[in-house]
Amino acid sequence: MQRAPLMTARLLAFVALSFAAAPAGAQSPFPQDATAPFPLASALGRGDASTAVVDAEGAFHVNPALLARLELARPTIQLAGVGGANGGSAWSLWKYYRDELGPAIEDGLDSLRVNDRDRFEALYDDALELGRSPSSLSAMAAGPSLQYRINPVTALQVGIFAVSSARGQVHDGGAGVPLIDFYDQTDVHVPVGIGMAMPGSSLAFGVSASAVRRWVTAKYAFVDELDAGGEALYVLSGTGVALDAGVHARDVGSPGLDLGASVRLGGDPALSYSRRIEVSGTDFPDNEAEIAELEARFADRDPDVRYRAGLAYRVPTEDLPEGVAGALIAIDYVGASTSAFDQSTMAHMRFGMEATGGPLTLRAGFAQGYPSFGAGVRTGALRLDYAFFGVEEGRRSSQLRRGVHMLQARFGLGM
């Protein structure tokens, strides 16, 4: 009797590369990495402690009050920026596809099932093992942006930023049946903000409004639910407005000790079905039940109110060793969760430090129970930043880590 394999080549490929195409239980979270809407390698390298750290990027994405603290002797113009991040076992999955699954598909999975059982079963086991822990891929792009001081106490900023993040995981859906949990979100933000230092006071305030255009898609299905003759990723989209407000206090109680806090309201637009991406097959009708399930899933998403507060200590210049122009230590408490669950206090904590000497900045931190480190190089109009950090996918720190490498490059004037 002739029988087909348990899984077709196409479906195995989907498992292995579930980005491109996520134990049975709660569906995996949306990528609320609790970082800024536009993740910053410079901040993440120091554990993402950044609410009170005066930084031009932080003024856009973390705390608009920081805008008032920027020197801005002349306008800062960022012409463009790009970046990417690879988290979890995304690279291993790619290698698995390149070295094992791809050749197996070429050789014919039907044949392997009968004639090379060990290899066939290894393909299956490896897909589950590699996919068990969450993996992520992100791409970032920054368009032109401007920060400009209009008077000694007031500054303005405007820019455009885009970030696309995909997260994939393969659960054991019982008896080794792969259960794919995939999610992708692409956001374009256009923030416009103002920062103002209060004359005669150590306080500065800032507000920012951002237009947010969002596209999301997700797939949560057993591998044998996927229809090799007509499978699609259904994309929902929507437009909304996010409001950010922040405060920054300088030299609180002691020279160099700064406090900051910010809150973001909104930014999660109502989403509705807009189009589909065909994974396999063509000219098949939409799966209305899946679309309805997807829309319900996103409608159930909690309203997005993000807040964070922190402090930073700028080490006095006289305490710095030779060759170090500046150094700081910072702590943040970030209100947003980085997983599907309410997280413990420690999982909300961010701690980090950085030191700058010449064109080089070195960073290290400790966030959610995981160490982080990074470096930045500033040469003329070009700025490069790298960071490695951990994201907690569980409810406590140090429970389910996704390690992420991130690299960003920016080009501009006055940065």
Add this chain to the structure above:
Amino acid sequence: MTVPRAARVIPFALVFFLAACDGGGGDFDSLLIDARLARQGGDLDEAVELYEDALALDPSSAVVRVELASTYLDRSGVDLIDLDRFALHLAEGNAAPDAPPSAGAGGCIYSQIPGAETFDPRGLAEFDGLVAERDVIQLAIATLRGEGVVAGGPRVPPIALRAIDLCDGIEDGELFYDRAAALAALRAQGLDDRQIATALAVNAVALLIDAYFFLNEDLPQQTEWWRLPNGFLGICADDPEALREQSGAAVMDFGEALTSLDMRAEVLALHPGDASRQLVDGAIAAYEAIEMDLGPTCNVLR
């Protein structure tokens, strides 16, 4: 007011103090979440321990029973691929390399059929390795049946799945049983469709493999297996009627495994050509291969 320099490090030291105090909760929901996370993190021993702790708090939780049984199999590396291997061997397995020892009064009648070949039911890869995991497989079955490490729970796979009539319930590769009652019983336990699918996959794999082991390890009399020209398996024993009686419970398990696979495919609305539908077909073919001598007495005996 000026803060002493030494005092500035207090907030930073607090971070590490909090890290040391970042413990987990011991309530049911926390245990269930932590068990799932441990499983995702690959720590299956920890996951089993946490699931068992959660089940001790609520022995009636079908969700925990399903996930715990699934984790037992996951930890032992027993999965649907193994089921496929067993089904494939029964339906299409090769002949035994050596003639089997004679069983059956006056010799085995199947040996006289032209084209019949001896068949080794143990002659599939990893048979011995899986036998070593049999206790775990039986623990998964018991857990799903409301027993196991924590007893006193519901039988998750409904009895309607076991109530298939093996004489009339399989016809032309199709199963006839009360699907609506089975599905209603599963949903009444608070399981969603994907949890139901998980429960059924685990139940099918564990039952089919355990039943197969029973036929090869536990039967009190020696058997002799032959692959017949029509693809079916003929099984000889000294006392054929006793064999049929002794294997009755295992054959019922086999039937429940078939209905579990079939129900899973229905719950997920799988298409006839889908891989899991084909697995149902394969399992039915495997049952049909052995039913002649092990199934209920609705068939003609040798």
